[in-house]
Amino acid sequence: MNKWNTIIFDMDGTLFDTEQISLNAWYDVKEHFNLPITRDFCIQLIGRTRQSAQPIFKKYMPENWNEQEVYAYRKEKMNEFKLKNGPLPKTDLHQLFNNIRLKGYRIALCSSSHRDAIDFNLKYEHLENSFDVIVDGSMTNHGKPAPDIYLKTAELLNIDPSQCLVIEDSKNGILSAHRAGMDVMMVIDLVQPDEEVKSIAYKIYNHLDDILKDI
Template sequence: MIYSAAIFDMDGLLIDTERVCMEIFKQTCKDFNLPYLEQTYLNIIGRNEAGVEDLLRASYGENMDYPVFRKQWKQTYLNIVENESIPVKDGVIDLLNWLQTQNTPMVVATSTNRQLALKKLAMAGLSNYFSAVTAGDEVVNGKPDPEIYLLAAKRLNINPSMCIAFEDSNNGVKAAVSAGMQTFQIIDLVKPSEEIKALGHGIYTSMNEVLIKLKQ
């Protein structure tokens, strides 16, 4: 495998935030007397703010007062992630350290807005590994559109085909593969569908497995 840079998603891949967000969503549904629609929730993982809103409005319709629901869900989530260090996913530090020894430039491409992404990385002690962050509020089209990955590669001045991309969600994988990157999917909450498996990318259960693959 030949590559010149590594691009990482953040939530559910580097830090274990997706489970926190899901549990808060479930509780918010209870507070608003709404059912927890598991498949709908899993489908929003990896999307930016606009994509999340579109899917939730489509699924819940008039039963959900989206602005009020979103405000409570988001504020409860922020109260946690802005004040507590969320655990780093297994194998992440070893992989980042190894890539550093290989002098591989590393950047983040996350659907999270830039300000919050920077804070999450800092709270997790990961900021110094990355030379740049490309965030969800810096693109028009969120994942699964490849725009965010193409922007990250452009900022590195590296052809997308020379980048390896790391993702956990199906939406993120679609984005990275569509951008022409060599893609690794490390499964978190969302299992790859048959459609995603057909993309032919690498699918792993942890970063430890990815590191073994890269060292070969």
């Protein structure tokens, strides 16, 4: 029998195809503001809060770029897409969560996104009551890959981190969960796992539903 009693899901790129939406929005930013945005820049931001992304901005962006204006424009483009098309769930999430509940697990959500983005996605897909705990990027001082956000989730669940299994798509998220003392499964989204990820991930899957094989 597995030692876990709670499954913690990342949101963007794990439950929803929102990392691709974000990538497209960053390309809109590139064209609108004439900024040196590359795919590598976007990939390094995956899983990070805006605060924890500052070293990436310093590396890629010109000194005089207007971060606030850029983020407002990016958010506008993402919202335009999601209002028209929804957040693009990776699978039938209602069925997935039902299957996990039937196995006796609690379910939590741990995302670097702002709470309004989380609430939009969950409300759009009628998943508002699917989680025992929801932790967003504003609830800790240090974002992924620091362990804080996952430790906060365990604290709110009132369980030891070792009792949690995390489902993530990004290296930053996988490192965060691992550093928090949690087992973590990777479901591949935009980026293939590197050797470091392969060495710490409990399992690596191509499809979200595949996690049911090992829980």
